[in-house]
Amino acid sequence: MSGPRLALVFPGQGAQHPGMGRPWADSPSWRLVERAGLVSGRDVAGLLLRADEERLRRTDNAQLATFVLEMVILRELRRALPAAARPTATAGHSLGEYAALVAAGVVGFDDGVRLVAARGEAMRRACEEQPGTMAVVLGLTPEELEQAAASVREDGGRVWVANLNSPAQGVLSGDAEAVGRCRAEAERAGASRIVSIPVGGAFHTPLMRPAAEAFTAALRQVAFRAGVCPVVANVDARAHRAADAWPDLLERQVTGPVRWADAVRTMADDLHCDMFVEVGPGRTLTGLARRTAPRVSRLAVAEPGQLPAVPATPAGSAA
Structure with a gap:
């Protein structure tokens, strides 16, 4: 019998909270936090372990911390649930789209860190110029x-x-x-x-045009690849498999609306996903999925205790 058709979904800015990395600090995948710090030149561990609410609310801090934690949780999820390594589809809400791209193999982890750091900085500056x-x-x-x-x-x-x-x-x-x-x-x-x-900017509107223009340079530095599964994009709610579509989609996402309800329908109805797994802090996306696609099973993984139990190997079977 085949397993469930998984859709891995990743929350965006606003899901963060102080100390959200502490439950994962002793996991084998915490080394990704150290790697993200080297790639970004930022104290990512400090953001995940010690930052207060005010520091985490700042756009660039919130985005980098949330993305990296989602990558840690994803790595641990795949240790517990091998099917998560080849999902039927991935998608992320706003910032979460970058985690979805890494999860699908469209961009590598290091490039994901660079893109998120550049995006967060560009959006922070745009907020200072044009509050919202x-x-x-x-x-x-x-x-x-x-x-x-x-x-x-x-x-x-x-x-x-x-x-x-x-x-x-x-x-x-x-x-x-x-x-x-x-x-x-x-x-x-x-x-x-x-x-x-409680944000200081008008995200996903034309007022973010300066951020989109500044972010274009970072997008040009990244090699996008064909992934292991389609990623459902925010801007059009369509499943994309072609690597060359993503620079334009991600630039448009900065100023365009997130069509999340339509993305959920795409995963449930068109791609026939029958389980949504939310990877990251909180359970907002599984709650939204319940309203949009109520027949689909849902699982939220924000802490180690929420990981699926690893089935025991039957006696006499090959390991």
Whole structure:
């Protein structure tokens, strides 16, 4: 009998929390943290073990720490669940797309570290030049939320729908004044809840154009390869196998919306994945998958105790 058709999914910025690396510090895969520190020239171990909430909230720190921890967890997951070495598909939410690319073999670990470090730095600088904010909106369809944002843009506001996370959850992004106006529009349209996200930038909007332009140089330095499985991209929710598509997809991702609900449908319906494994801090993506593809099994691995148990070798069998 064949095993489950795994989709490995990786969370993005916002999943990080202080001390998130401590449960993994004694694992054999912790050496990846040391390697990431050498490649990036950053104190990655310090970010994962000792950084407080304020330090981790900074965009470049959050992205690098989250990515590297996901790589540590992935390595340990593959020791416990060999099928995770050849998944049916991978995908990641925003920053998590870089972990998905490494997991699929499209880029190597060192190049993944370099890309994430460059992306985080470019986005941090763009936030300083053009501050912004984001807010989660619950209870509206994607069409209703886009209508609210479009009405504010028609009146000169700079606000966009940055994430389409589930059939009834989206994220607004833009400058603070326009996001505030759009929140009021969303409430009038029937939103059940709106929650501010503590970030300093308008991620996944045209306001991130300076970051995308700065990041292009880093993308040109990386050799993308054909992976072991397709990676479902944020910007179009399509499964991509061609290596040469990724520089453009990743540049567009900086300024374009994350179409996560559609990506989940692609993995569940088109690629026939029957188990989603969330690799990284938290369990946000498995929660979103439950709303979008409820029939698919889900597993979140954020700590060693959540790793699947390794089956014992039957007596008399070959090791």
